[in-house]
Amino acid sequence: MLCLQINKTYLISLLVLTLFSSCDAIFNKKEEKEPLARVGDVYLYKEDVATLLDNTISEQDSAIFVSNYINNWASKQLLLSKSKINLPEEKLSEFDRLVDDYKSDLYTRAYVEALVFNAQDTSISTSQLRSYYDKEKENFKLSEKLVQLRFVEIPTQFLDKEGVKRRMDNWSSSDKEYLDSIAVQFNKIHFNDSVWVSVSRVTEEIPPLALLNENDYLKKSQFFELQDSLEVYLGKVTDVLEVNDVAPYEYILPEIRQLIINRRRLDYVKKLKTEIIDEAIKKKEFEIYDKN
Known part of the structure; x- marks a missing residue:
C-alpha cells in the first residue's frame, strides 16, 4: 500500500515537472519585442518602425529617419499624456466619443463601399439616359x-x-x-x-x-x-x-450617367441597411426594449 502511495506521488511530481518544463520551453520560444523608446507605460518597438523604412535609402538616412520618428512619437505621447491630465473630464469624454464615432464610420464605410463595388451595376441604356434627361432637364441649367x-x-x-x-x-x-x-x-x-x-x-x-x-x-x-x-x-x-439655358443632352451626358450611378448606389445602401436590420431581428441579434 505504501509502495503504491509513493509511486502515485512520484508520478504526480513527474507530471508537474514535465508541465513546467514544457511551459518554460514554450515561453522561451516566444520572441521578445525589441523596444526603441518608452514614454510612461507606452513602448515604441523596432518592428513598428521597420515597416516604414525604405530599403533604397542609405543607412545614415535610415538612422536620421528613425531618430526623427522617435522624437515625434515621444512628443505626441507626452502631449497626449498631459492632455489627459489637464483637459476637463467632459472634454475628454467628448473626444473619446468622437474617436469612437470616427472609428465606427471608417469600418462601416469601408465595408459598405466594398459591398457596393461588388454589387454595383454600371450598365445604363441609352433609353434610361434619355428618360432621365427628359424628366430632369429643367434642373440642368x-x-x-x-x-x-x-x-x-x-x-x-x-x-x-x-x-x-x-x-x-x-x-x-x-x-x-x-x-x-x-x-x-x-x-x-x-x-x-x-x-x-x-x-x-x-x-x-x-x-x-x-x-x-x-x-x-x-x-x-x-x-x-x-x-x-x-x-x-x-x-x-x-x-x-447662353448661361441658364437648358444644357444639351450630349453635353450633359457624362453627368447624367454619374447621377444615375449615384442614385443606384444610394438606393442599394438604403436597401442594405433595411435588410441587415431585418436579418438581425429575425436572428434575435437586435432588439428594441419597450420603455413603457
Missing part, C-alpha cells in the same frame, strides 16, 4: 456659355487664306472635302460643329479670344478672323447657348 463652331489655325504667311475663309464660311460638301485634303497645312483644326464646346475651352484654343471680347465674336452665324504674332484664327459659329 448651364453655368457657362456654350457654342458650336468650326475653326482653323493657320500660319500668318499662309498663301490661300482668303480661299480657306470662303470655304469655311460656305461649308458645302466640296468645301469640306477640299479643306480636309489640305488639313496637314493647318496648325489646328476643329470641323465638328455639331459638338457643344464651352467658351472657356474656345478661349484656350484661340488666344486672341478672351472673356472681354468673346461676345463680339462668338455669336450665332458669326464668322470671325483673329490674329496674333504667329497665327491666324478663322472660325464660323453655328449655334450658341
Whole structure:
C-alpha cells in the first residue's frame, strides 16, 4: 500500500515537472519585442518602425529617419499624456466619443463601399439616359456659355487664306472635302460643329479670344478672323447657348450617367441597411426594449 502511495506521488511530481518544463520551453520560444523608446507605460518597438523604412535609402538616412520618428512619437505621447491630465473630464469624454464615432464610420464605410463595388451595376441604356434627361432637364441649367463652331489655325504667311475663309464660311460638301485634303497645312483644326464646346475651352484654343471680347465674336452665324504674332484664327459659329439655358443632352451626358450611378448606389445602401436590420431581428441579434 505504501509502495503504491509513493509511486502515485512520484508520478504526480513527474507530471508537474514535465508541465513546467514544457511551459518554460514554450515561453522561451516566444520572441521578445525589441523596444526603441518608452514614454510612461507606452513602448515604441523596432518592428513598428521597420515597416516604414525604405530599403533604397542609405543607412545614415535610415538612422536620421528613425531618430526623427522617435522624437515625434515621444512628443505626441507626452502631449497626449498631459492632455489627459489637464483637459476637463467632459472634454475628454467628448473626444473619446468622437474617436469612437470616427472609428465606427471608417469600418462601416469601408465595408459598405466594398459591398457596393461588388454589387454595383454600371450598365445604363441609352433609353434610361434619355428618360432621365427628359424628366430632369429643367434642373440642368448651364453655368457657362456654350457654342458650336468650326475653326482653323493657320500660319500668318499662309498663301490661300482668303480661299480657306470662303470655304469655311460656305461649308458645302466640296468645301469640306477640299479643306480636309489640305488639313496637314493647318496648325489646328476643329470641323465638328455639331459638338457643344464651352467658351472657356474656345478661349484656350484661340488666344486672341478672351472673356472681354468673346461676345463680339462668338455669336450665332458669326464668322470671325483673329490674329496674333504667329497665327491666324478663322472660325464660323453655328449655334450658341447662353448661361441658364437648358444644357444639351450630349453635353450633359457624362453627368447624367454619374447621377444615375449615384442614385443606384444610394438606393442599394438604403436597401442594405433595411435588410441587415431585418436579418438581425429575425436572428434575435437586435432588439428594441419597450420603455413603457
